[in-house]
Amino acid sequence: MESFLFYATLYLIAMVVAVPLATRAGLGSVLGYLLAGILIGPVTGLSGTEMTDLQHFAEFGVVMMLFLIGLELQPRALWAMRDKLIGLGGLQVAITMTLVTGIVMAMGEDIRVAVALGMVMSLSSTAIVLQTLNEKRLMQTAGGRSAFAVLLTQDIAVIPMLALMPLLALPGARAVAKADHGTHVVGQLIDSLPGWGVTLITLAAVALTVLMGHYLIRPLFKFVQTAKLREINTAMALLIVVGIASLMNLVGLSPALGTFLAGVVLADSEFKHELESDIEPFKGLLMGLFFITVGAGINFDVIVAQPWDIAGLVILLVALKSAVLYGLSRLFKLHGSDRSLFTLSLAQAGEFGFVLVSFAVVQRILPTPLAEKVLVVIALSMLITPLLFILHDQIARFARADKAPDPDDIDEHQPVIIAGVGRFGQVVNRLVTMSGLRTTVIDNDLRTIQLMRTFGFKGYFGDPTRPDLLAAAGIAEARVLVVALDGRDKTTELVRYARRIRPDLHIIARSRDRTHVFDLYKAGANDIVREMFDSSLRAGRYVLENSGLSEFEAAELEKLFFKLDRAAVRDLAQVWKPGVPVEQNAAYIARTKELNTELEAAMMEQYRRRDAKEEDDHESPGTLEGGQDA
Structure with missing residues (x-):
């Protein structure tokens, strides 16, 4: 008990001191956590044998984070991302894995080792990247959404990677592994099954998660709420996450992926916001603890023994992944700061790499000395990720100073398009979105769009009068177009163009004055709102x-x-x-x-x-x- 209290005090002191200092220095909270871990572990040696167990416990922070992400993604939103999930994310994993495999084989390693390392290095850090994107309010940008799609694809790819890893083991290696580790081998339940049995168990576990989300969790949550006790609601939220994670772990699947699926299923639930508020504090604390354990777990003896080899491998990994990501950003038409954000944010290895390396060691695929070196490379690449974000900030700042920013790529089609989101358009957008409808907002003022994103509203930067931008926004399928531009002539021009290409579109336009009403009437607007008329009427009513x-x-x-x-x-x-x-x-x-x-x-x-x-x-x-x- 005394040792537990000592270590709890130690980690909490590290959190409350290192993180505020790092944040005030502009380095972000993640780097603060990592530095705190390095200080506790390799520098002072205060961490003990509890670190391994603590890291497994802290990994639940990643699990909870993906559950919360799933709650924000309705199934239709996930379906709308299918092109990026399959195309952008799939290509990133496949290309990176192929290149890493080729390079490792060129270094003289066996093909089994090369393929295993290709799997490990194709992944990026979901925990660090998403945490930093949310802190810097970059999740709503085109680069942030593309990075999220790739991370989601990588988390899904962990499933087939875990399934394929045993096939790389030498004959008899699995039997030796089972004899050494007893019942603690990952995927213990399916180890003795044939390939088709593993597939059936995997599909059954995913289907069971979806069915429980639809038919079991909602009525159970209603039952629990009859107690009207906040702590019971919190216990229920934790039960959902821990229970599904345990089910996934039992069949050798990724717990994070299972909870993500459960979150997506519950995204339309009436309990969504309550689940978020109950889970969020645990997620934040465990994520911080996870980053501390990553920093504390860096083996500096390996670094001291082979400093140039380790540094070269980290640089090679970051450079290789950056090159792949940059090429994909051009292929998928990301521009400006979105391109640098996408390229630099995903250039590290990820926390699931620790899982795959440990599994590869258990399966006798990776020798222990090589595995220790790989784990250090993974940890160091994660450690420099906040610095890569700082580099992106500098690139974005120079790009803004040199030229006008490129318009965003619009990757969604909603039934309502709002062109212009000044004071007038903001009120319209808030009313419509808070009534449960989805909008596509476009404005030519970058600061306005960035301000919207700060408050959690999604918007796209670009000139709404451009035909190509309107086409990308889905003008061909939209039901309503709201024109709230500042320029009188641009408003009329946009209404006239929209009416010409879509005679059936309902157009609502803001006019400057009565004569502007006549212009918009001739241009084909259905509803015309004079910007001062309604407020003047209200003032007149107060007079009466x-x-x-x-x-x-x-x-x-x-x-x-x-x-x-x-x-x-x-x-x-x-x-x-x-x-x-x-x-x-x-x-x-x-x-x-x-x-x-x-x-x-x-x-x-x-x-x-x-x-x-x-x-x-x-x-x-x-x-x-x-x-x-x-």
């Missing part, structure tokens, strides 16, 4: 309410004025002449005077009806009394 009218009466007059003014605008559009000042348009002026007279008469009639109703209400009690007296 504070001038003796009731709230109901003021609201009725406001509705009447709104209705009649809209009709008047449609009428005036027939006599309005483009390019002719209104004061020189005699027909327009005459018709305006007539409509104003009609509007005033209608408003007075409303007043007359109000006065007549008040008089009737005042007289009715007296009549009633007279009738009673008679």
Whole structure:
């Protein structure tokens, strides 16, 4: 107990000291955790034999992180990412694995060792990359979303890698491994099964996870909530994560992938936000602990014995993966800072590499000295990842200073497109998205888009009047287009173009003034909103309410004025002449005077009806009394 309290105190002190210092220095929390681990382990030697067990425990932080990511991804969103998952992610894994295998064979290693190392080095660090992307608010960028797609593909690829690894072992190696490790061999349940049995068990475990998410977890959560105790809800959330992770581990699959699938299944659940709030604190603490154990687990004896070999291998790995990622970023048309973010963020090895190396050692594929060297290379490549993000920040800053940024690549088609997201467009977008609908937001102001992303809203940088950008946004399938651009001429131009290519599209446009309404009416807008009109109406209603009218009466007059003014605008559009000042348009002026007279008469009639109703209400009690007296 005393040793437990000592180590708990030690790790907590490291967290609360190193992480704030690293964050204030602009290095990010992940590098702070890693440096704290190095200080505890290799530098001071304070860590003990508890480190291995602690690392296995801390790996649940990665499991919980992928569960939370799954909760944010509805199945239809995952299906929409299929091109990047299969294309971008699949190519990254395949190409990197092939190149690493070839290089290792050229160094004189056996093909079995080369293929195993190709698998290990094709993976990147889901934990570090996603944590840093979220901290720097880069997840909503095109580069961030592409990096996430590749990481998700890699996590899925761990399953076939674990299944294929035993096939690389020499004859009899699995029997020796089982004899040495007893029942603790990874995938113990399926070790004795033939290949088709392993496949069936794998598919059954995935199917069971999906079915439990649909038919078991939701009613169980409803039952637990009847206790109305926060700690029981938290226990239920932990049970979901730990239970599914245990099931995946039992059949030799990735626990992180299993919990990710469960998160996707529960993304539409009414308990989604409660699950997030219950799991988030545990995830953050365990992730920090995981990074500390990575730093503390670096074997500096291997580095001291072969410093130049280790440094060369780390540089070679980062350079090789960066080259592959850069080529894919060009192939998939990432531009500017998105390209550098995608390239540099995934250039390291990953935490699942520790799992694969350990498994390869158990299966007698990798000799222990080589495995120790590989583990150090993996850890060091993860250690320099925050520095690669800092390098990306510098590249992005120089790129912004040298030239105007390239527009984002739009990789989704939503039913509502909002062109322009200034003060007007932001309110529209918030109302629509918070009502459960999905939007594609495009604006030519990069700072506005970045500000949106800061608050968790997704948006794309680019000129909404460009036909190619509109096509990429899905104008051919959209149901509604909201045009809220600042420029008067650009607004009219966009409405006219959209109406020409989509006669059936419902177009809602913001106008600057009444004459702009006429332009937009001619251009083909369905609904036209004058930017000051509605707010002016509300102010006028407040005046009426504070001038003796009731709230109901003021609201009725406001509705009447709104209705009649809209009709008047449609009428005036027939006599309005483009390019002719209104004061020189005699027909327009005459018709305006007539409509104003009609509007005033209608408003007075409303007043007359109000006065007549008040008089009737005042007289009715007296009549009633007279009738009673008679």
